[in-house]
Amino acid sequence: MKTINEHIKQNSFVHVYLLYGKEQQAVRIYRNKLLKALLGTDSLDELKQDMNFSLFVGTPFDVSSAIEIASSYPFFAEKRVILIENSKAFSAENAGLAKCIRELPETNYVIFTEEEISSKKGLFEAIKEVGYVCEINEQPQGFIEGWIIKELSFSGKRISRTALDTLLNRTGMDMMRIKNEMDKLIAYKGEDTDIKVDDVLALVSENPQNQVFKMVDAMSEKKVDLAMQFYSDLLELKVAPQKILSLIERQMRILYQVKDLRSKGFSTNAIADSVKGIKYVNKLVNQASKFSMKEITDCMNDCVDLNLKSRTGALTDRMAVELIIVKYSQRSSTK
Template sequence: MQTLNQDIKNNSFKPVYLLYGEEAFLKNSYKNQMKSAITQGDTMNFNQFGGKSIDVKELISLADTMPFFSEKRLILVEDSGFFKAAAEELVNYLPQMPDTTCMVFVESEVDKRSKMFKKVKELGYAAEMERQDINQLARWAGTLLSREGKKVTGQTMELFLNMTGDDMENIRMELEKLICFTLGRDIITDEDVMAICTERTTNKIFDMVTSIVNRQTKRALELYEDLLTLKEPPMRIMFLIARQFNQLLQVKELMGKGMDKGGIAAKLKIPPFAAGKLMPQARTFSREQILSYVNSCVEAEEAVKTGRLSDRMAVELLLTAKY
């Protein structure tokens, strides 16, 4: 992302950019920064397209149109699918695009083997917005708090990030709540975090799996009821349970290869604190038990889809099964 920052700072832009990856907050942030820097608030020379049904000929026609009393025309294209499906016409056009046009693609799904991806890398810049690691998130969150005159210890920051997860938009919203909650005070404490921050659903799923590990069926069902009260759909809960056991399976295999917490976090692209929580759980299960639970999740989903079980009952059976 250093290239993006430099281009924005120097107000010197390549003909085409691609912003992609899991971190939606960063994609939106850089999209807005680039729009502001290139257009300078000029809407006359700004065009925006979105979705899978974009007319490529219209896109090319606009790209060929000279900007009106401005150096650049910006065309923003979001979730086009051009980096997954064939887009030959656009691939062939990009090298001929006038230097008065800058085209920025913001995509959720990208195939790095596609011709469009390779062409954008050749002519411009492709920036992958990945989930940030715990240290990067802590620095970023600390900077936002510092701007508001707030201070926080490393221990409290770790507690905060453990509750919020690594989604930057969620972190930003929780920080705003903390700042408002601590008006008139400089120091943010563990108690403030516990009092005001919303615990993410995945934390409850983790606790649910822990209850399953410890054969605490009643506790697992209580957590399930909590999630239902929070309007979490049963099928999403089932998906998260399945994902948790899939992660446990991967962690167990990586631990078997001698990997430590840092190596596992890097391999699975999860925060180190998340890897640190998964490792003890993985030790509790045998590989066969984890596989059995993963298969049960698949069978439960199939039972719901075929109408043999209601979604709510399918999850309850998962939580009460013995392995």
């Protein structure tokens, strides 16, 4: 993504970009940056009126038309831009489109956006060869905070530091969810400029992963009743038991990494740098210290085993979660 920013800063672009990954909100942000830099606006409604802009969305994808347009020079303009979104064009080699990409006129630019890439041959290889490929997944917290502040300012809103922390604590780093919650907050505040902690608490529901953290924390403290209460809260939030089981397993995998690095003498800052996508490292170190490594590995294995049993009907999914909570809320002599 730094490469895209550098291209824009220098006003020097490659002729084809592929932006893909799980964080689709960030994909859209960088797509819009490219559109604005190339054509002066990122408004698709405005661009649709431009005869030198073409948009292909979804399937079925008309490959022949895309090749024809991409091979044609712009009409009384310096640039022609073709935007191709969620086309599934990377599910096959697409030799014809790959050839077109390699032979684009100097005036033409093609931007692909996808959520997943199922084949990294043919078309993908062509773009990598002559253009720029950027996989965009979970973004750093600093980037997300800056984006939130900027988006809210566009709507005439400000958010306090504590309200921002509370928002991220409840949503996690999922930018799509954050965008939805921001839209709710903007509508809720009306003419009022300032978004406060109470506004976030009133409108934004708790992030299931945060609830699971609290539940696992109660398990680490061997407080089975409290852990069961957090489990009940998750069910009230309409989180499926199998999802809860997978979140417990995810939390244990993080604790495994944290505990392993801690045992090797890593500082909290070094752990934060080594384990991708984690927050509140001190809390994780503290939580990991209350489980033995055997408990953590056994819990991960039990989560997988019980998930399979619940899927095959050997026991209910609710019972699977309850067994994990009860078993790992019991005291162990080894840490």
